[in-house]
Each structure stands twice: as structure tokens, then as C-alpha cells.
Amino acid sequence: MGLGNRAVGEGPVTFTADEVEYDQTTNMVTARGKVEAWQGDRVLRADEFTYDRDTGVATATGNVALIEPDGQTLFADRVELTDGMRDAAIEGIRGLLAANARVAAAGARRTGGTVTDLARVVYSSCDLCPEDPTRPPLWQLRARIATLDxxxxxxxYRDAAVQFGGVPLLYTPYFSHASPDAPRASGFLSPTFGQTRFLGGFAExxxxxxxxxxxxxxxSVTASTDQVxxxxxxxxxxxNSGEVTFEGSIGNLDGTDADGIGGHVFSQGRxxxxxxxxxxxxxNRASSREYLQAWRYGAPRVLTTTAYAEGFWGAEGYARIDSMLYQGLDAANSTDLTPFVLPRGYADYVFPNDGLGGRFxxxxxxxxxxxxxGTDTRRVATRTTYELPLIGGxxxxxxxxxxxxxxxxxxDGLALAPTYGDAGGDGFFGRGHIxxxxxxxxxxxxxxxxxxSQIIEPRVQVVTGPAxxxxLRFPNEDSVDxxxxxxxxxxxxxxxxxxxxxxxTRADAALRGAWLFxxxxQIEGLAGRSVRLATDETFADGSGLENRSSDWVGRLRLAPVTWLELLGRGRLDKDTGEGRLWDATATVFGGPFSLSGGYLLTNPAPNVTTRKREEFSLGGTFxxxxxxxxxxxxxxxxxxxxxxxxQASATYEDECFIFETRFVRSWAEDPSTRADYTGGTLLLFRVGLKTIGDFGLRAL
Structure with a gap:
């Protein structure tokens, strides 16, 4: 049934009901029983609905549900609607909003179809206790007045208080947040408070x-007690074709080796x-590492600036051209030796298989x-590879x-940078090898x-080529590590x-075994070594390949069941069997928990590290x-x-609340190798009220 009204451009109010009564004297329409009325995108359901055709006022009573165009639903004891259901006076309102949010109020008034004022309102996104629905939720926000726009x-909200378990813990005369259904909305985000040794007490x-x-x-503005x-x-x-991100800051820093105005820029795009x-x-550039650490922008040791173009042609072809500019932030590294790469290019192409099944x-x-x-280098290189697999009888x-x-x-300048070559090599160089x-x-x-099933697989490879x-007379830029x-x-x-x-000329040999369950x-392992006809002085002492016979290398994987995995690889001295490299991890999965441990042993690497490293780690989540x-x-x-x-952390999370605490402690590295890298302690607390915001406290 359709009825005329005074709204402009909204169309008539249309409704259905079990029973409809029309009084010609008063020009009043009354509908009872499973009433459903709609106009445009708004839908109203009630036990009884009256409509005054002279004034355009509609009144709904009994189990009233008002469904908004955005899908949100308001429940009420009584609703009076005017202006084509755009304006409303509501008694005993209860609302089911997006993201599980709920609102209740003694009364409400909506004007213009967009703004709703609520009196004595309660808001929460927590589920009610199924055993006792009258019990206060985990948290709720109570206010004298609330406005939904x-x-x-x-x-x-005005005169608002946040309650936990019915106990008020926080009061504010004014508070606002984005609607639960808002994809994005401008406004202040939750502040972060804390204390660090550089800033003192701070608030962001x-x-x-x-x-x-x-x-x-x-x-964001960060104010502190010890810094401006x-x-x-x-x-x-x-x-439509990509994205860009720019991040930066400017500020002052006192009390460190990098006193004065500082800043940083981190940006990227594709x-x-x-x-x-x-x-x-x-x-990516920064005034100093101390600045980044002090103002909590991370602590990278190297920043890379680049521009690139790259092309893809299925699995057959790839090309890339780029440039690189590095900024070393570690005082232990010489910035004079930090390279600037302009340009760098690479391209490869894989040809279809030939008639024999090989591929170029x-x-x-x-x-x-x-x-x-130090060394300035300009280099071009090309490599042609051919591989042909065959199956024997x-x-x-x-x-x-x-x-x-x-x-x-x-x-140029090879004599000035021994790390990248030796004296006497300036000028043109060229060579080939097969x-x-x-x-x-x-x-x-x-x-x-x-x-x-079980597998045993011996493998032997013979490699030959000119000595x-x-x-050392050639620069070494990409094969140091x-x-x-x-x-x-x-x-x-x-x-x-x-x-x-x-x-x-050399021979490589290994024996691989596996048991597949x-x-x-599975259980899988491999052990092997390499033997060459003559020593190769290119390999430094301690590399494992400096002699005619190499060190032993191997790996082992034990994963007999779904809840256990052990992975390890190692390198043993060819004469003494002493471990030169061990890298092992063990992980146990147990449904509600996972536990992992690791052990790492590495010897000094030429041009990379100067000391032996041996450590173990242990961690888990429960x-x-x-x-x-x-x-x-x-x-x-x-x-x-x-x-x-x-590091230790504890997190609580349910449908409406997040609490997280994290403790991180790091110790300074060996002062003889990283004098500027100091340890520190971080204590973080985070409280999140879903659909409202997060509140953080950080101490460093």
C-alpha cells in the first residue's frame, strides 16, 4: 500500500501489514501486525504503525526496528517520524552498528536524516554475558549526550566516562571517534606516552x-621534557598504476654526538x-643514527636510496636498470668507502628447449x-649457460x-682500497672464463x-676449466661475502x-639419504666434499676451499611427525673434524603452542667479520x-x-578489547667491534578499545 507524504524527492511511504484501518474523518491510517514500512532505502518494522496523511507524521510502537541505508539497525520502544522518515524522535533506543558496536540511550532525535542526538547514552562493542545479560560488559562508554553524524x-560525546566492568576509570568532557562503519575519517588518533633516556617523559x-x-x-607532534x-x-x-609513500620528520637533539637540528626522509613508490x-x-636519508634512535624512527645501520625500472616477460625474460646510493649510519664504517652506483643494469633470457632437451x-x-x-669501478659482464639433462638406462x-x-x-684507485683489490691494477681490465x-x-x-619408502642417492660431479x-689485481665488488x-x-x-x-679441475661428491613416511x-640428510687437482689462491684461509681437499659439508632434516621439525647444516674441518659452521634449528608444534631453539657457530669470514660467532636462541609462543x-x-x-x-610479551584479545605488553632488552655488542651500538630496554603497554582507538605507554 502506498501513501502520499510531504517529503521532496523521496517517493511515497509504502508498507505492508496483517491489518490496515483507515479513518476518513481524521485522515489517519493505522496498520497492525508485522508492519513493514519503507521509503527509499529506509525500512521500519513495528507491531503498530499510524500515519497522519494531513501532517505526514508517522508513529511506530512495539518492537520497533529502523534499518538505515548503510545497514545499521536501531531498535526502539516508540518512534515518531516526519519528513518522509528522515527526521525522528525515538524513545528507548538500542542500536546495532557496524563492527559489532552497540549503542543504547534513553531517547534520541534525528534531524535531516543524517544527525542523531542521543541522551544518556551507552556505547560498547563488547558482547553481553550470555548467562547474565544485565551484567556490565568488559568496557562501555557512558555519556550525557552523544551525536552520530x-x-x-x-x-x-559530551560528559563521557569509560567504564571497565561497570567501574568508571576515565572521564573526559569531550570525546569523539570515527563511526564503526567509517572506512576512513580525519581526526586525532590515540596518543602515545612514555619515557626514554634521550627524551625523558614524552607524549606523541x-x-x-x-x-x-x-x-x-x-x-604527529612529539613533546618531551628533555628535548624541543x-x-x-x-x-x-x-x-591507478601504483602508489607512493613519503615519511619524514624534523627536530632537535641535545646530549648526544649528533647535537643540533636533524631529520629524516623515508619514501618509496612503485x-x-x-x-x-x-x-x-x-x-631514504637521515641526519644521524642517534637522531633516529632518539625519536623512535628505528635504528638502521645503512640507508639505501634507489630508482629502478624492471621488465618481466613470463618465465623467459627479465631486465632491470637501477641506481644505488648508500648512507652508512654506523660510526665503525668509513663513509668514504661507501659506494654510489649509477647506473646498474641486468638482463637475462631463457631460450626454449632445443631438440635434445637442453636449454640456453x-x-x-x-x-x-x-x-x-678508494676504488671506482665500471664493469660489463655477460654469461652464457647451457644445461642438458639425460636419463640413463x-x-x-x-x-x-x-x-x-x-x-x-x-x-681507478685500486691501491687505495685493499679490501676491494690490490695495488697495481688501475686502468682497463678484461678477462673471460669457461x-x-x-x-x-x-x-x-x-x-x-x-x-x-627409502632413498639413497650418490652424486658425483666433475668440473673443469682454465686455472x-x-x-687480486681485479676489483672485487660483488664476491666479497x-x-x-x-x-x-x-x-x-x-x-x-x-x-x-x-x-x-675438481670433483664434487655427496651422498644423500631420505626416508619418506x-x-x-621425512628424514633427509646429505654429506659431501670437493677435491681439486691444484689449490686455488682465490679462496681465503678459513673458507673451507683453500686446500686441494675441501672441508666436509652437510645438512640434516628430521620431520618424522607433523609437530616436530629439526633443520641443520654444518661444515667440518677436513683434518680435525672441528666444526667451522653449525646452523641448527628445532621447532615443536603443539596446537596452542610452538617452541623453537637454534644454535649458530661461524668462524671469522675474510673481509666481513673479525671474530668467531657462537650463540644459541630459544623462543616460543603459547x-x-x-x-x-x-x-x-x-x-x-x-x-x-x-x-x-x-623479549617477553603477553596479549589479551577478544571481540572488543586488546591489551598488549612487551618487554625487550638488548645488550651492547663487543665494544671492540661496534663501539657505537649500545644496548637498551623497551617496555610497551597498549590498550585497544575496538571501534574507538588505542592508547599506548612506552618506556625506553
Whole structure:
């Protein structure tokens, strides 16, 4: 049934009911029993509905439910509607909002269809106790007056108090937050309070600005007792083809080696040009590491600024060109030796399989690298790879591989940077190298019946190529960090880059065994070593490859059941069997908990570290019940005989409330190696009232 009304552009009020009565004398329509009335996108349900056709006033009583266009539902004892259901006077209101939020009030008035004023209001997103619904929820916000603005999507309170378990703990004369259904809304975010040794007591107040549908910003001011205020901000924007993010700050710092005005900029962006190409950038600079630590912007040791373009052509082709600018923030590192790379390019292409089943891969790379003091290098390189797998008559697997490299370039100042080469090598350099290998594997498979299957697989590879001789006269930019493990035992060139080649003739051998269980678990291990015809002086002492016979390398994985996994790899001295590298982890999964432990042993690495590192770690997470979980982690340096880091956390989370506390303690590194890296303590408390905001306390 449709009835005329005085609203403009809203259309008639239409309703259905079990019984409808019309009084011609008073021009009043009365509907009873399962009444449902709607106009536009608003729907009203009630036991009884009366409509005055002269005044356009509609009154609903008995189990009233008013469904808003955004899906939110208001329940009431009595509702009086005017202006085509846009304006309303409501008695005994109860609302079910988005994100599980609930609101109740003694009365309410809505004007213009957008603003609703509530009197003596209670708001919470907590579920009521199913055994005792009259019991106060975990938290609730009570206020004398509250205003819901559906246009601005904000809720504002006056004379408000936050209660926990019915006990008021916080009072404020004014408070506002975004509506639960608001995707984004401008306004102040929850402040963070704390104390640090640099700042003293501090308070951070951030403001969130929803600029438009595609961009937003956050502006924060941090005031402290020991420093002048710091201003920070972040800007984010999404485009149809990509996104950008800018973050920065400016402030002053007293009481450190970096006194004075400081600041930082962290930014990045990425854009898709077409189906093959994308471009991007990152600009990261800071006045000092002390500034970042003091104002809680992290503590990186190196910042990288880059711009790049890269292309993808399925699995066949890839290309990238970029530039790199590094800023070392660690006082132990010389900024004069920090490189500036402009430009650097790389491309590769994988050809389709040939008639024999083999595959060619070709790549090319080039870079120009500059330093304030030390080696300047410009280099081009290319590598052609061919790999042909064959299956023998007994199921043995043969693989033929070959690499051919060409490298050329120009170097200046080689004598000034011994780390990157030796004296006497300035000027043009060029060289080529080729390596060829024949790899044989023979997997023996045996059924273990109901216990799965077993595999024993011997593997032998012979690699040959010209001896390289001394390579110290060539710059070394990409092959400084080297570690011999089972992962590169069968690599044709065990150096990761192109500045160092592995020449001569050698044989690599390993034995792999595995037991595969029906439940998906397995036990798998490998042990092997390498033997060459002549020593290669390219490998430094302690690398494990400095002699004709290499160290032993191996790995082991034990995962017989779904709740246990042990992973380990190691390298043993070829003569004494002493461990030169151990890296092992063990993890236990137990439903509500997981526990992991690790052990690491590494010897000094040439050009990288100067001391032996030996440490173990232990950590785990435990879910105590549906709401509580705790976490523990610790790391101990055996060589220095002291802890490195420790952390403990506890978190409570339910449908409406989050409480988190975290304790982190770090100890200073060996003063002889990292004099500027000091330890510290962090204590963090965070309280979150869902749909309202978070409140944090931080001590450092």
C-alpha cells in the first residue's frame, strides 16, 4: 500500500501489514501486525504503525526496528517520524552498528536524516554475558549526550566516562571517534606516552587526515621534557598504476654526538607502466643514527636510496636498470668507502628447449660504481649457460652444464682500497672464463611397506676449466661475502658474483639419504666434499676451499611427525673434524603452542667479520586460552658469555578489547667491534578499545 507524504524527492511511504484501518474523518491510517514500512532505502518494522496523511507524521510502537541505508539497525520502544522518515524522535533506543558496536540511550532525535542526538547514552562493542545479560560488559562508554553524524561519519560525546566492568576509570568532557562503519575519517588518533633516556617523559599526538578517496596523511607532534618538540608526518597516495609513500620528520637533539637540528626522509613508490614494465624509487636519508634512535624512527645501520625500472616477460625474460646510493649510519664504517652506483643494469633470457632437451640462458650486466676514497669501478659482464639433462638406462640422471663468462671494465684507485683489490691494477681490465661440468646421480629407491619408502642417492660431479691464477689485481665488488656450504657444493662457480671465478679441475661428491613416511613426514640428510687437482689462491684461509681437499659439508632434516621439525647444516674441518659452521634449528608444534631453539657457530669470514660467532636462541609462543597468548624469546652469545637480546610479551584479545605488553632488552655488542651500538630496554603497554582507538605507554 502506498501513501502520499510531504517529503521532496523521496517517493511515497509504502508498507505492508496483517491489518490496515483507515479513518476518513481524521485522515489517519493505522496498520497492525508485522508492519513493514519503507521509503527509499529506509525500512521500519513495528507491531503498530499510524500515519497522519494531513501532517505526514508517522508513529511506530512495539518492537520497533529502523534499518538505515548503510545497514545499521536501531531498535526502539516508540518512534515518531516526519519528513518522509528522515527526521525522528525515538524513545528507548538500542542500536546495532557496524563492527559489532552497540549503542543504547534513553531517547534520541534525528534531524535531516543524517544527525542523531542521543541522551544518556551507552556505547560498547563488547558482547553481553550470555548467562547474565544485565551484567556490565568488559568496557562501555557512558555519556550525557552523544551525536552520530552519518555524513562526517563521526560519533561525538559530551560528559563521557569509560567504564571497565561497570567501574568508571576515565572521564573526559569531550570525546569523539570515527563511526564503526567509517572506512576512513580525519581526526586525532590515540596518543602515545612514555619515557626514554634521550627524551625523558614524552607524549606523541598524531592527527590522521583523510584527504580524498586516494590519499591520506598522518601528522604527529612529539613533546618531551628533555628535548624541543619533534614534528613528523607521512603521506600516502594510490594511483591507478601504483602508489607512493613519503615519511619524514624534523627536530632537535641535545646530549648526544649528533647535537643540533636533524631529520629524516623515508619514501618509496612503485608504478606499473604496462603488462611488462614497472618503475619505482626509494629515497631514504637521515641526519644521524642517534637522531633516529632518539625519536623512535628505528635504528638502521645503512640507508639505501634507489630508482629502478624492471621488465618481466613470463618465465623467459627479465631486465632491470637501477641506481644505488648508500648512507652508512654506523660510526665503525668509513663513509668514504661507501659506494654510489649509477647506473646498474641486468638482463637475462631463457631460450626454449632445443631438440635434445637442453636449454640456453644468456644474461648481461653492467654497472658504474664510485667512492669518495678508494676504488671506482665500471664493469660489463655477460654469461652464457647451457644445461642438458639425460636419463640413463638404469634410471641414473646425467646432467651436462657449461658456463662461459666475459668481463671487462675500468678501475681507478685500486691501491687505495685493499679490501676491494690490490695495488697495481688501475686502468682497463678484461678477462673471460669457461667452466664445464658433468653431473651424475643414481637414486636407489626401496619400499619400506607400511613405513613408506627409502632413498639413497650418490652424486658425483666433475668440473673443469682454465686455472684463474691470481685475481687480486681485479676489483672485487660483488664476491666479497662468501660461505661454503652444501647449498653451493655443486655450483660451477661458488662465488655469488662475477668479480671472482673458480677455475681448475675438481670433483664434487655427496651422498644423500631420505626416508619418506606415509604421513608426509621425512628424514633427509646429505654429506659431501670437493677435491681439486691444484689449490686455488682465490679462496681465503678459513673458507673451507683453500686446500686441494675441501672441508666436509652437510645438512640434516628430521620431520618424522607433523609437530616436530629439526633443520641443520654444518661444515667440518677436513683434518680435525672441528666444526667451522653449525646452523641448527628445532621447532615443536603443539596446537596452542610452538617452541623453537637454534644454535649458530661461524668462524671469522675474510673481509666481513673479525671474530668467531657462537650463540644459541630459544623462543616460543603459547596460547593459554581463547583470549590470552604469551611469547618468550632469548639469544645468548657463548663467545662473549653474556645475553644478546631477550623479549617477553603477553596479549589479551577478544571481540572488543586488546591489551598488549612487551618487554625487550638488548645488550651492547663487543665494544671492540661496534663501539657505537649500545644496548637498551623497551617496555610497551597498549590498550585497544575496538571501534574507538588505542592508547599506548612506552618506556625506553
Amino acid at each position: 552519518s555524513v562526517e561519519q563521526r560519533v561525538r 599526538l598524531p592527527y590522521y587526515w583523510a584527504i580524498d578517496d586516494h590519499s591520506d596523511a598522518t601528522i 618538540p619533534n614534528l613528523g608526518g607521512a603521506y600516502r597516495r594510490r594511483f 608504478f606499473t607502466l604496462d603488462e611488462n614494465w614497472r618503475v619505482g624509487f626509494a629515497v 640462458t644468456v644474461d648481461a650486466s653492467a654497472f658504474s660504481l664510485f667512492r669518495s676514497s 638404469m634410471g641414473d640422471i646425467w646432467t651436462f652444464r657449461t658456463h662461459a663468462d666475459l668481463v671487462g671494465g675500468w678501475v 667452466r664445464t661440468a658433468l653431473d651424475w646421480r643414481m637414486p636407489f629407491v626401496r619400499s619400506a611397506g607400511e613405513y613408506g 684463474t691464477g691470481s685475481q 662468501f660461505e661454503f656450504t652444501d647449498a653451493n657444493l655443486f655450483s660451477l662457480n661458488r662465488f655469488y658474483g662475477r668479480d671472482r671465478f673458480e677455475g681448475g 606415509p604421513n608426509g613426514g 596460547r593459554l586460552n581463547e583470549y590470552w597468548r604469551v611469547g618468550l624469546f632469548g639469544r645468548y652469545d657463548i663467545g662473549l658469555d653474556r645475553p644478546v637480546a631477550a
